Amino acid sequence: MSSWRERLSAGLAKSRERLTGQLNVLFGAGVEVDDSFYDALEEALIAADFGYEAALKMVGQLRERVRTGALPDLAAVRAALVDLIAAEFTTAGDPFQFSPVTVLLVGVNGTGKTTSVGKLAKQAVDEGKSIVLGSADTFRAAAAEQLDIWAERAGVDVVRRDRGADPASVAFETVERAEREGADIALIDTAGRLHTSPDLMRELEKVQRVTRERSAAPTFTVLVIDATTGQNGLVQAREFNKLLAVDALILTKLDGTAKGGIAVAIARELGVPIVRIGVGEGIEDLRPFDPHEFAAALLGDAGSGSDAAA
Numbered sequence: 001m002s003s004w005r006e007r008l009s010a011g012l013a014k015s016r017e018r019l020t021g022q023l024n025v026l027f028g029a030g031v032e033v034d035d036s037f038y039d040a041l042e043e044a045l046i047a048a049d050f051g052y053e054a055a056l057k058m059v060g061q062l063r064e065r066v067r068t069g070a071l072p073d074l075a076a077v078r079a080a081l082v083d084l085i086a087a088e089f090t091t092a093g094d095p096f097q098f099s100p101v102t103v104l105l106v107g108v109n110g111t112g113k114t115t116s117v118g119k120l121a122k123q124a125v126d127e128g129k130s131i132v133l134g135s136a137d138t139f140r141a142a143a144a145e146q147l148d149i150w151a152e153r154a155g156v157d158v159v160r161r162d163r164g165a166d167p168a169s170v171a172f173e174t175v176e177r178a179e180r181e182g183a184d185i186a187l188i189d190t191a192g193r194l195h196t197s198p199d200l201m202r203e204l205e206k207v208q209r210v211t212r213e214r215s216a217a218p219t220f221t222v223l224v225i226d227a228t229t230g231q232n233g234l235v236q237a238r239e240f241n242k243l244l245a246v247d248a249l250i251l252t253k254l255d256g257t258a259k260g261g262i263a264v265a266i267a268r269e270l271g272v273p274i275v276r277i278g279v280g281e282g283i284e285d286l287r288p289f290d291p292h293e294f295a296a297a298l299l300g301d302a303g304s305g306s307d308a309a310a
Contacts, residue, residue: 004287009297011279015260019048020300027074033066048258049230050085051265058084078299085295088264094275094288095220095248096120099129099184102175102215104208106244107224108236109192112252112278114143116224117189118150119286120276124185125154132181134174134188135160136167136207147189167191167203168210175215186215201243208244220247222275225266228256237266246270252278252286260298 009016022044026037038059045055061084065071071080095103107113117133124131133151135158137143144160151158159174171188178186190207193200212219223246225233240246251263251274267274274289 004284005293005297007279007285008277008287008293011255011285012260012294012297014255014258015048016298016300018258019044019261019298022047023078023299027078031074033074033077038063045261048261049265050261051234051268054088054261054264054268058088082292082295082299085264085298086291089267089289089291089294090271090273091291093248093273095218095222096124096185096275098218100178100182100186100217101184102178102186102188102211102217102219104171104188104190104211104219104221105224105250106190106204106208106221106240106246107192108194108226111192111224111226113192113224114146114189115150116250116252116276116278116286117187118147118153119283121150121156121187122154122283123286124187125156129184130181131156131185131187132174132178132183133158134170134186136170136174136188137191138163138165138167138170139191143189143191168207171207171211172214175211175217179216186217201239205243221245222248222250223270224250224252227251227254227260227262230257230259230262231265233262234266234269237270241270246272248273248275250274250276250278250286251289255279255285263294 026040042055042059046052062077062080065080071077095101105113105117121131121133133147133156135144135147138161141163147158159170159177161170167190174188175186190204193204208221221244223237223240225237249272254260254277263274276286277289278286
């Protein structure tokens with residue numbers, strides 16, 4: 001097992017303990033796969049924040065495969081559940097596969113947006129890519145200072161303006177500088193916005209519009225969601241997506257929640273890929289999202305590594 005898989009498994013421990021505590025009863029010796037089994041499985045998935053529709057769909061698919069004899073025993077049913085969870089995620093469309101590219105990170109306060117920008121910058125530099133950071137959070141001095149620390153670690157420059165300046169002007173200048181220097185990535189941090197504040201959301205829409213109009217490179221808006229907010233994170237995702245048509249997701253703080261199934265609910269709701277997940281504070285704890293790896297870690301070793309259900 002790689003060190004990342006160990007960290008992922010440890011990060012999802014709360015979610016796994018809650019979910020597998022119920023699943024171990026369902027998949028225990030002598031259990032019959034009948035209507036009560038399916039009802040209990042559905043309830044377990046919903047309790048883990050997978051969402052009603054996703055739970056209903058997955059259990060329905062399992063029921064049909066069992067009926068046709070494709071899943072002969074409980075071990076096969078559990079292994080198939082891993083694959084069904086993984087299949088709920090869209091995998092195409094990672095912005096960081098492009099070069100050059102412009103990426104705008106958005107989200108509410110406290111999701112780990114600025115930290116994610118810093119980690120992404122350091123990882124990009126370690127991969128041999130050139131990057132320009134934009135500090136478009138012009139309201140919170142601490143955000144600029146935090147980004148400065150990350151920029152110093154990564155050895156990259158930060159475009160910034162005085163506190164209270166128009167954040168759209170920072171985004172414009174960041175893109176301009178990235179193009180002038182031939183950078184692979186222009187990565188722009190924005191101020192945290194409450195999705196319930198129309199004025200602030202409209203300002204964010206302006207930042208996005210200016211960025212897209214100025215950038216000759218493909219431009220992506222990535223929403224950062226704090227997994228510990230559960231269903232409220234889903235509400236945030238809906239509102240940001242309505243206004244900004246989000247292209248991808250970063251899900252942070254999965255190690256702090258027992259409801260890791262929220263990843264399924266949010267990805268399903270928006271129909272866009274989760275491109276990074278965070279399971280800790282270290283720079284190595286924000287990594288590309290692998291749906292099957294995530295599903296296997298969520299269900300535990302008994303469900304990992306199987307392709308019983310294609």
